[in-house]
Amino acid sequence: MSNPLKDMDKPDTIFAIGTNMTECHPVAATGLKKALTKGAKLIVADPRKTHLAELAHLHLPIRVGSDVALLLAMAHVIVREELADKEFIAERTGGFVQFEAHLQRFSPEWAAEICEVPAEDIEQAARWYGNAKLGAIYYTLGITEHICGVDNVQSLCNLALLTGNLGKEGTGINPMRGQNNIQGAGDCGAVPNNYVGFQPVTDKSFHEKFKEAYQQPEMDLGNQMTKVTALNLCGANEGGIHAMLIDGENTVVTDPDKNHCEKALKALDHLVVIDIFLTETAQMADIVLPASAWGETDGVQANTERRVQRLRAAVPSYGDSKPDWWIISEISKRLGTPGFEYDSAKDVFNELCELSPIYAGLNWDNIGDGNFQWPVPEEGHPGTPILHEDEFKDGKPGLFKVIGYRDPAEVIDDDYPVWLTTGRRLQAYHTRTQTGRASGIDYLLNEETLEVHPDDVADWGLIDGTMVKMASRRGEIELKVEATTRSPRGTVFTSFSFADTNVNILTGSGYDPVTQTAELKVCPVKIWPA
Amino acid sequence: MINDPSSNIASALSITVDGKATTFTEGETIYQVATRLQKDIPTLCYDDRLEAFGGCRLCVVEVEGIRNPVASCTTKAADGMIVKTAPPKIEKMRKTLLEMVASENREIDVDPLRGLASQEFATLINRYDARSGRFNGAKSGTSNLKDLNPFILRDYEQCISCYRCVRVCAEQEGDYAITVANRGFHTQISTEFNNDLRDSDCTFCGQCIQTCPTGALADKKALRSEELPEPIKKTRTVCPYCAVGCSIDLMTKGDKIVGAQPAMDGPANKGALCIKGQFTYDFIQHEDRLQKPLMKQPDGTFKEVDWNTALDAAAKGFADARAKYGRHSIFGIASGRAPHEAAYTMQKFIRAGFGTHHIDNCSRA
Numbered sequence: 001m002s003n004p005l006k007d008m009d010k011p012d013t014i015f016a017i018g019t020n021m022t023e024c025h026p027v028a029a030t031g032l033k034k035a036l037t038k039g040a041k042l043i044v045a046d047p048r049k050t051h052l053a054e055l056a057h058l059h060l061p062i063r064v065g066s067d068v069a070l071l072l073a074m075a076h077v078i079v080r081e082e083l084a085d086k087e088f089i090a091e092r093t094g095g096f097v098q099f100e101a102h103l104q105r106f107s108p109e110w111a112a113e114i115c116e117v118p119a120e121d122i123e124q125a126a127r128w129y130g131n132a133k134l135g136a137i138y139y140t141l142g143i144t145e146h147i148c149g150v151d152n153v154q155s156l157c158n159l160a161l162l163t164g165n166l167g168k169e170g171t172g173i174n175p176m177r178g179q180n181n182i183q184g185a186g187d188c189g190a191v192p193n194n195y196v197g198f199q200p201v202t203d204k205s206f207h208e209k210f211k212e213a214y215q216q217p218e219m220d221l222g223n224q225m226t227k228v229t230a231l232n233l234c235g236a237n238e239g240g241i242h243a244m245l246i247d248g249e250n251t252v253v254t255d256p257d258k259n260h261c262e263k264a265l266k267a268l269d270h271l272v273v274i275d276i277f278l279t280e281t282a283q284m285a286d287i288v289l290p291a292s293a294w295g296e297t298d299g300v301q302a303n304t305e306r307r308v309q310r311l312r313a314a315v316p317s318y319g320d321s322k323p324d325w326w327i328i329s330e331i332s333k334r335l336g337t338p339g340f341e342y343d344s345a346k347d348v349f350n351e352l353c354e355l356s357p358i359y360a361g362l363n364w365d366n367i368g369d370g371n372f373q374w375p376v377p378e379e380g381h382p383g384t385p386i387l388h389e390d391e392f393k394d395g396k397p398g399l400f401k402v403i404g405y406r407d408p409a410e411v412i413d414d415d416y417p418v419w420l421t422t423g424r425r426l427q428a429y430h431t432r433t434q435t436g437r438a439s440g441i442d443y444l445l446n447e448e449t450l451e452v453h454p455d456d457v458a459d460w461g462l463i464d465g466t467m468v469k470m471a472s473r474r475g476e477i478e479l480k481v482e483a484t485t486r487s488p489r490g491t492v493f494t495s496f497s498f499a500d501t502n503v504n505i506l507t508g509s510g511y512d513p514v515t516q517t518a519e520l521k522v523c524p525v526k527i528w529p530a
Numbered sequence: 531m532i533n534d535p536s537s538n539i540a541s542a543l544s545i546t547v548d549g550k551a552t553t554f555t556e557g558e559t560i561y562q563v564a565t566r567l568q569k570d571i572p573t574l575c576y577d578d579r580l581e582a583f584g585g586c587r588l589c590v591v592e593v594e595g596i597r598n599p600v601a602s603c604t605t606k607a608a609d610g611m612i613v614k615t616a617p618p619k620i621e622k623m624r625k626t627l628l629e630m631v632a633s634e635n636r637e638i639d640v641d642p643l644r645g646l647a648s649q650e651f652a653t654l655i656n657r658y659d660a661r662s663g664r665f666n667g668a669k670s671g672t673s674n675l676k677d678l679n680p681f682i683l684r685d686y687e688q689c690i691s692c693y694r695c696v697r698v699c700a701e702q703e704g705d706y707a708i709t710v711a712n713r714g715f716h717t718q719i720s721t722e723f724n725n726d727l728r729d730s731d732c733t734f735c736g737q738c739i740q741t742c743p744t745g746a747l748a749d750k751k752a753l754r755s756e757e758l759p760e761p762i763k764k765t766r767t768v769c770p771y772c773a774v775g776c777s778i779d780l781m782t783k784g785d786k787i788v789g790a791q792p793a794m795d796g797p798a799n800k801g802a803l804c805i806k807g808q809f810t811y812d813f814i815q816h817e818d819r820l821q822k823p824l825m826k827q828p829d830g831t832f833k834e835v836d837w838n839t840a841l842d843a844a845a846k847g848f849a850d851a852r853a854k855y856g857r858h859s860i861f862g863i864a865s866g867r868a869p870h871e872a873a874y875t876m877q878k879f880i881r882a883g884f885g886t887h888h889i890d891n892c893s894r895a
Contacts, residue, residue, distance in 0.1 A: 005774065005798050026733065026804035027774045033704030177773035181873070182866030185891040188873035190864035192887045196874060201887050214882035218857070224887035230861040241861045241888070243851035245844075247876050248865030249892045269854075270847030277818055278832075287844045288832065290820035291868070294770035295780055295787060295811065299869025301768060303775025303798055311869055314765035314780040315787055318814065319821025320837065324865075324872030327841075328879050334845030337883040340875070348871040369766060369777060370797040426733060427805055429771050437818060438810035440680030440751060444728060517893075 001305045002387040003136065003172035004373065009034035010170030013132030015125070017045040017067065017156070018142020018521075022052050023426040025140070025176045028304075032138070041132075043125045045070060046142060047421060048451075048493055049486045058124055061488050062115040064421045065146055065408035065522040071155035072405065073111030073119075074126040076103045078162055083130030088164030092391070092398055099158065099400035106405075114405065130163055134170035141178060142423075145520040147409045147510040154401040161398045167388040174304075179430075181301035187359070187374070188352055192224030197356030213355060215338045228516040231260070235267025243270035245331070247324055248291065250279040253431040253499060256518040257474055257508025274327055276318075277433050280499065291324050292317035298345045299323075300367065302374070306384075308362060309370040408522040409510025412490075416472060416524035418456075419491040422507065423521075428497040436497075448498035449482035450527070456490065457483040460527060467530035472506035472523050478530050492527065496520075546612045560602035560613055561589055569615045572624055572654050574631075574743050575692035576603050577647075579794075579801060580701050586631075586692055588624055588654070591615050599623065621658075628660035633667040634715075635744065636687040642762060643752040643781070644683075644745035646791045651690070651744040670715050671746065677726045681734050681751055681809050684727075688746035691717045695738035695747050702802060707731040708738060719746075736808035740792055740801075751809055752781065752789030760784040766793060769807035770867065774798055776807050787811055848883075857884040864891040 008031025021029040029052065036042055036055060044056035045067070053059040062070050078084055079100055089096050108119035108126075115122070129135050137160060143152045156173055165171040177183050189196035199206040202222040211219040225233075231251075233241045244265070252261045265271055265284045273285035276293045296318065299311040317323075325348050329340040342348050346364040353359040361376035361383075372383035392398045412419060427445040429435045450468060452460075462468055464483040469476060470492075479494065479501040487493055496503050510519045542553040547564050554563045559582060564571055574586040582603040590599035594612035599620055602613075614620070632638055632655055639652050655661060671686035691710075696719065699708045707730045711718045721730035739747045760783040769776040777796025781789040790811050794801040823840030824832040835843075851859050860883075864876035873891065880889040 006800070025772050025774050026735065027776050027799050027802045027807075030703055030802055037701075037704070179866035179892070180768070180770050180773055180775065181869060182891065182893050183773060184870045185864050185866045185873040185893065188864075188870050189877040189881075190862075190873040190889055190891045191877075191893075192890055195881070196877070210881065214878065216882050216885045218885035219881065220886050222887070225861070225890075227861075227863055227890035227892075230888065230890070240855065240859060242855045242859040243848050244861045244863065245848070245876070245879065246863045247872055248868045249863050251863065251892075254892065270851055272844045272847065276814075276820060278820060278824075282820075285824075286826045286847065287840055288820065288824040289840060289844065290823060291872075293814040293819070295767065295814045297869065299871050301775065301869050303768075304773035305775075305798065307775060307798060309768045309775055309777070309798075310766075312765050312767045314763075314767065314782050315785050315815070318819045320823070321820060322837070324868050325875045328872070328875040330837075330841045331845050331848070332875070332879050332883055334841060335849055335883055337879070339878070339882055342875075345869070345871045348874055352870065352874045369793075369795075370768075370775070429806055429810070434770070434813040435806060435810045437813040437816040439812055440809060443678075443680050444734065444805075 001172065001174040001176070002166065003169070003174055004305045004385045005031060007169050008032055008136075009038065011035055011132070011134045011136035012040050012170075013128050013135040014040055014042045014138065015129050015135065016042065016052060016138045019138050019140035019176055020046070020048070020050045020052065020142070020423055021138065021140070021176060022050070024178070024424050026426065028176060041128050043128055045125070047488055047491050049488070058121060058128070060115070060117045060121055060125060062117055064419045064491060065148075066115040067143060067146070067152045068148055068155050068403060069106070069111040069114040069405045070122060071152070071159060072103065072106035072403070073108045073122050074129065075158055075162055076106045077108060077123050077126035078130040078159070079103055081127065081130065083127065084162045085164030089162070093161050093400060094397035095400040095402075098402055102402045129159065132163065132165065134168070135163060135165040136171050136174060137165070138174045138176060140176045142521055144517055146522065147512050147519045148406050149512040149517045150514045151403045151406070155403055157398070158400050158403070161400060166398070167386065167390070169386065172386070177304040180303075183304060183306065184300070184302040187302050187356070192226055195355070196352050197358045199357070226516045228511055228518070231255075231264040234264035242268055244268055245272045245274070246281060247274045247328070248276070249281065250431045250433060251281045252284065253280050253502060253504065254496065256504055256520055258502055258505045259475060260508065272331075274324055276321070279431070279433055289327050290319060290321040291327065292321045296321070297323045300349050306373045307370045308359070308367050308372055308374060310367060409519050410473065410522070410524045412524045416526050418525050418527055420470070420472070420503070420506065420523040420525040421491060421493055421521050422496050422503050423493065425495050425497060428495065430497065431499065432497050447480065448494055448501040449480045451482050451484045451487045451493040452527070453485060453487045453489050454483040457481060462527070462529055468527050469530045470506065470525050470527045472509075472525045474508055475505035477501055477503065477505050492525070543607070543609045545607045545609070548613070548615055554607045558607050560591060560600070560605050560607050560611070563607050564591070564602060564613070564615050571602055571615055572657070573603065574650065574654070574690060575694060577694050577698065577741050580694070580697045583693060583697065586690075588627060590620060590623065592617050592620055625658040625660050628655055628658050629662055630665050630667060631690050632660055633663070633665035634670040635690065636669065640688065640745035640748070641753065641756050643756055643789060644739070644748035645742050646740040647743050648745035648748065668715050671718060679727050679734070681736065681749070682727055682739055683748040683750040683753065685746050685748060686719060688744045689719055690744055690746070691719070692743060694741040694743065695719060698737045698741045703733070703735055703737055705731050705733055707733070734805040734809065735803055736805070737802065749789055755783055755786065755788035758783040758786065758788065762788070764791070769803070771806040776803055778803065778807055780811065787815055852884065858886055858888065860884055860886070861888040864889065866892045
């Protein structure tokens, strides 16, 4: 997030797109609800009538995957009606002239056809956001899990740049990250393109720095590989992946196209999984190593607002389980890799702070209970709750990106005439390896359903509460249908939380070409009575 | 009072509390000023996250020039005001009030597992020595023990109608799931149509049980460990689910996790939690947990082995792959659920071990 959670009650206009915040980030949503009681306007763009959409002054139930069209048209209206912040554009941005020329073609009427919402509503949303004194954007995976995820994010950036809603309290572009430490995984360099602290692996100076720090003379300059590519190359003769270490990810249930994932992992010579349960993925491993769980280990995690917080052990590790860092270090030492002589989580954290410019001012002892939001470039620095206050990264102007609309990887047709979109529910987390084992949750949520508009239930010859079959080009599952107006006509929803209704057998139609994020939010399907 | 323009503090607003003059900012209540001066004014309906309510009358103070005591939580401080927070007359009134409230409840002492604020009532009863039993009032509130939800105990015989639950649900959560029915002795905290919570707008965030000062709304799940003899220990940590990063205190008795409470000073949540942070901690001591390293046997089953055996075999597999296919044949997937130290060592395992960038995490799915 560019702005802190505590300021979520401050905007006068909120634009929430692709975020089911009251279910997926309920505590953050309380901030928005407080803003509403103070009189803020809420615009929600989401195909589904989520609880957040019910709270909205304007709900745009756009067709799944049509976000770029909506955002282009909103920018078009903001420019046409002279709601743009000319001073901000002049002082802090670049590329506006090309962007302005590009926008002319994308009228609300054009977008209305694609998004399947009225042009007047698009205009209203643009006017509200364009007129905001303090306009804030919030989004979640409804923006990123598309083949055009990067385009979606950059389109949101364009809107913020256009209106100057950046770098001050109560504004910003605020992604709500999904997992407790997904921000931290990136911060720590567990991504192919960056070393710890987002230092690009393609940069020669960082290449030299880490060659030395890690005592690895063979270190590649660039040549990075994502998980998506790795899974495609498992067992391949040329340039194949043949051994894998997976820490705490239930890959075969959470990732798209389950059959493809299983086939990939089966093709490995050697698979080691570190986890706390014998997950579906762990069951495929040659060796399973039991990790200490949350509540059993000391450590650090970073939240969605870049706040670095301490985790503490409250109870001993279960059985013979050990902390992840210990397990990984022991394997590394046995491979003869230098630099793994850690005695504690503190040793590991302090090393990563020393190597990371954005954590340079942090160490195990000064982070307290979340005193800092990175970047903290040196000791004594107060941290950075709001990004982009006076300038953008490295003092460069914020560039408008010229983006066009693209259809999803697969679109509905006569064979697969229904849009499927997937997500989460309040009472379950991901594949329920944890919440599914917490006592009491079953009382509230004990099975998954397919949410279908009542008129579609009738039209498609289904009966509410009975089993239906749903198939995509990749597979078929069976689940119970629930008639509800949360789903719009022609679009159905289910979560990926229940293994017996594993919707990721169906997903996996395409990937963003830049990030290789899967298009989990769009999948054409057909549905019929079981 | 005539302000002396030559004085620095002349224009500052001033109030005298128990003989001590102090400044305050416009809008502050007497209670807020007094609390700043370390005055321990008793309250039952007060929660500093909520709009002051002025319902319990325990926070009344004496203000010079005003005949009747005023509720300090709702009365704004005024320039020149002279306040006494605990003169004998007020203290006597507080004791009588507490004796009357106590007479309406089934019991005073409740298990601290019931909730974060559950000891407030008993603490005040002790402070004011108010167990006299002088009053024999009617009992107020009827418990709803038919609601079989596994999380929230609705023990309304302990309710004192402070409305903190109703207010936290509305003001803090924005859910408006809890309502008040009737008035006086018949006041009843309830849900719309007196439904089970499951059939109301309740999201089971647990905020009502944590703000309840008597344990009338209580943590049913934590109370399962009421009989364990060990003292409750609290450990400050951060919720393991979404990336809001709510601070919580994990409650343990001995080596058993018995509950979770929100941290009021948590920088990301300021005392708020959702159902997952509040109630789904117990996966960590679930019997399905892996206890020992496992190695797959030729028949496809797993066999428990010791750490050395498992780690040697794990390392050998990677060494073999490197020897047979080269250093680019190995890939690592880090977790977005594990701490920094896990993610950092995972990427170092790949980069320092093989000199490649064959490392990713679960953010692409």
